Amino acid sequence: xxxxxxxxxxxxxAGSICNMFRKLQVTTELASTPxxxxxxxxxxxxxxxxxxxxxxxxxxxxxxxxxxxxxASKRPILGICVGMQMLTxxxxxGDLPGLGLIRAHTRRFPDDGELRIPHMGWNGVRWQxxxxxxxxxxxxxxxxxxxxxxxxxxxESPSNSLAACTYGGEFSAGIVSANVAGVQFHPEKSHRFGLxxxxxxATS
Amino acid sequence: xxxxxxxxxxxxxxxxxxxxxxxxxxxxxxxxxPINAVKIFNDLDCDELIVVDIRATLEGRTPDYALIxxxxxEAFMPLTYGGGIDSVEQIRRILGIGIEKVVVGTAATDxxxxxxxxxxxxxxxxxxxxxxRKTIFGRREVWIRSGTRNTGIEPCAYALQMQEQGAGELFVxxxxxxxxxxxxxxxxxxxxxxAVRIPVIGCGGAGTLDDVRRLMNSSRVAAAAAGxxxxxxxxxxxxxxxxxxxxxxxxxxxxxxxxxx
Numbered sequence: 001x002x003x004x005x006x007x008x009x010x011x012x013x014a015g016s017i018c019n020m021f022r023k024l025q026v027t028t029e030l031a032s033t034p035x036x037x038x039x040x041x042x043x044x045x046x047x048x049x050x051x052x053x054x055x056x057x058x059x060x061x062x063x064x065x066x067x068x069x070x071x072a073s074k075r076p077i078l079g080i081c082v083g084m085q086m087l088t089x090x091x092x093x094g095d096l097p098g099l100g101l102i103r104a105h106t107r108r109f110p111d112d113g114e115l116r117i118p119h120m121g122w123n124g125v126r127w128q129x130x131x132x133x134x135x136x137x138x139x140x141x142x143x144x145x146x147x148x149x150x151x152x153x154x155x156e157s158p159s160n161s162l163a164a165c166t167y168g169g170e171f172s173a174g175i176v177s178a179n180v181a182g183v184q185f186h187p188e189k190s191h192r193f194g195l196x197x198x199x200x201x202a203t204s
Numbered sequence: 205x206x207x208x209x210x211x212x213x214x215x216x217x218x219x220x221x222x223x224x225x226x227x228x229x230x231x232x233x234x235x236x237x238p239i240n241a242v243k244i245f246n247d248l249d250c251d252e253l254i255v256v257d258i259r260a261t262l263e264g265r266t267p268d269y270a271l272i273x274x275x276x277x278e279a280f281m282p283l284t285y286g287g288g289i290d291s292v293e294q295i296r297r298i299l300g301i302g303i304e305k306v307v308v309g310t311a312a313t314d315x316x317x318x319x320x321x322x323x324x325x326x327x328x329x330x331x332x333x334x335x336x337r338k339t340i341f342g343r344r345e346v347w348i349r350s351g352t353r354n355t356g357i358e359p360c361a362y363a364l365q366m367q368e369q370g371a372g373e374l375f376v377x378x379x380x381x382x383x384x385x386x387x388x389x390x391x392x393x394x395x396x397x398x399a400v401r402i403p404v405i406g407c408g409g410a411g412t413l414d415d416v417r418r419l420m421n422s423s424r425v426a427a428a429a430a431g432x433x434x435x436x437x438x439x440x441x442x443x444x445x446x447x448x449x450x451x452x453x454x455x456x457x458x459x460x461x462x463x464x465x
Contacts, residue, residue: 016302019277121208191280
């Protein structure tokens with residue numbers, strides 16, 4: 001049985017995520033059916049593009065219910081980029097509701113006319129729960145991650161914010177609630193730092 | 205660490221499975237195996253990489269997906285691929301492999317592909333290349349087909365057109381300075397980066413990190429790309445892959461300038 005399963009709902013960058021786990025010698029599989037989602041040991045929910053498109057694709061794939069059920073089972077689940085935003089209640093980018101697994105909202109960046117959107121590039125993060133398993137070995141000053149996003153996540157309670165990042169103000173680069181976590185950046189594109197984070201996830 | 209790092213991007217030229225380096229878009233020199241080069245850049249914690257097949261369009265070839273897959277499985281950083289791309293389906297396949305962005309050159313001039321691709325995949329994955337050559341009278345013109353066909357269009361006007369159509373980023377390259385190692389065309393980069401809202405990657409002419417520093421601090425470019433500087437060493441151009449350490453890159457941006465725009 002694969003160590004990590006990636007929700008395959010016809011969206012996202014499963015290819016590069018699998019490549020990185022291969023480098024880590026962690027077995028992966030694409031979870032394309034409710035049974036394979038429910039049977040996973042650990043689950044990754046990828047996502048790129050528009051929020052509603054991702055939410056709709058997840059519903060259309062018939063996997064939304066099983067992702068929710070998996071999250072309730074207390075096994076680790078990690079949302080990446082829009083996959084993280086989908087863990088929130090919803091996004092100002094769209095109209096469809098998110099999964100609501102973490103008490104947070106996906107908002108616009110403040111538009112002062114100067115801030116370039118998307119936030120695209122490498123940025124540092126400040127771990128707000130440094131003792132969390134995902135942050136192991138990553139709390140050094142030089143650690144950095146690759147971001148590409150036009151909307152940002154804001155938690156209702158700071159206790160759910162795993163990591164903060166600053167771009168036109170502070171936002172949550174990582175969120176967590178018990179076994180459910182998400183990162184706004186792309187670990188699969190963040191060379192040794194991303195490798196470390198996905199390695200942390202695979203052993204969590 | 206609270207602001208974006210300066211983006212410094214090696215740009216690798218490939219053709220027929222070989223890593224090459226041209227000068228002024230001519231006289232390709234064979235440098236080695238491109239997969240190995242990507243692997244080394246990965247080990248050097250390179251932040252971003254652009255790989256361009258410089259002959260695909262000229263030879264009427266479609267992208268080499270097998271090669272792209274090999275790149276993707278060795279590069280754990282954002283990778284941009286270009287060369288011979290002329291359809292939404294090709295872009296779908298390349299992004300599906302795990303490539304972060306595509307760069308489109310010649311096919312961007314058809315007036316439809318960029319809009320369709322940006323609509324389907326989002327602007328952030330679509331980069332348009334703007335290859336610029338100066339006439340003997342100093343007028344700038346955009347060239348396509350690896351610098352073999354003149355569009356006659358002025359680069360700022362072209363850049364604006366591409367922004368309108370949905371390009372998420374522009375890869376602006378001075379053909380005249382490519383491989384010359386005498387510094388970027390700062391006036392060109394300044395003019396184009398001011399003309400558009402989208403990020404501009406400047407390329408062509410970098411010889412040292414000082415050239416990069418000058419570019420980043422004298423124009424609004426969002427990123428500096430370079431070929432020769434990262435793949436060749438010394439005046440005889442011996443093949444050698446290098447990439448500066450993180451602290452050196454962080455020091456490239458004048459703190460007074462604030463966030464890169």
